[in-house]
Amino acid sequence: MAVKLRLRRMGKKKQPIYKVVAADERSPRDGKFIEALGLYNPITDPATVEIKEERVLYWLGVGAQPTTTVKGLLSRKGILYKRELLKSGLAEEEVNIKIDEWLKQQEAKLSLQADKKAKVKAEKKETVEEKTIEEIVPEVEGAASEEVTEEEKAE
Numbered sequence: 001m002a003v004k005l006r007l008r009r010m011g012k013k014k015q016p017i018y019k020v021v022a023a024d025e026r027s028p029r030d031g032k033f034i035e036a037l038g039l040y041n042p043i044t045d046p047a048t049v050e051i052k053e054e055r056v057l058y059w060l061g062v063g064a065q066p067t068t069t070v071k072g073l074l075s076r077k078g079i080l081y082k083r084e085l086l087k088s089g090l091a092e093e094e095v096n097i098k099i100d101e102w103l104k105q106q107e108a109k110l111s112l113q114a115d116k117k118a119k120v121k122a123e124k125k126e127t128v129e130e131k132t133i134e135e136i137v138p139e140v141e142g143a144a145s146e147e148v149t150e151e152e153k154a155e
Contacts, residue, residue: 002025003024003025003064004065005020005067006020006023006069008023016042017040019037049076051073051074057079057082078099
């Protein structure tokens, strides 16, 4: 029996919430599963990810394969990095210290990305506000008169 770590869709229409589950790869997406390992809510900003780290490490240790999306979630939470550090033979304390440093770096990167997005959004808003109604109205009227003249030319 091959076990996959994958997402199970829940929630309402247009408002998905996913459970991270360990399931037999032959079972349907929303069907029978072995164990629920966490929750993923992509609707919130930023997306909410709650995962039972110890259980995920157990399932990865016994050969379960994560899907691409779950692998991304696990790497974002630092679980895959922790697994690699544990495999390399480091002590638990050293692993926890490295994981904490890594998570701080990831948070810093995410905050920089959020700042850039906010800055770009503000710049776009400013460029739209720069054009006043007086500037927009003649453009629209000019475009309308051009359409009429083209129709008249076609006749």
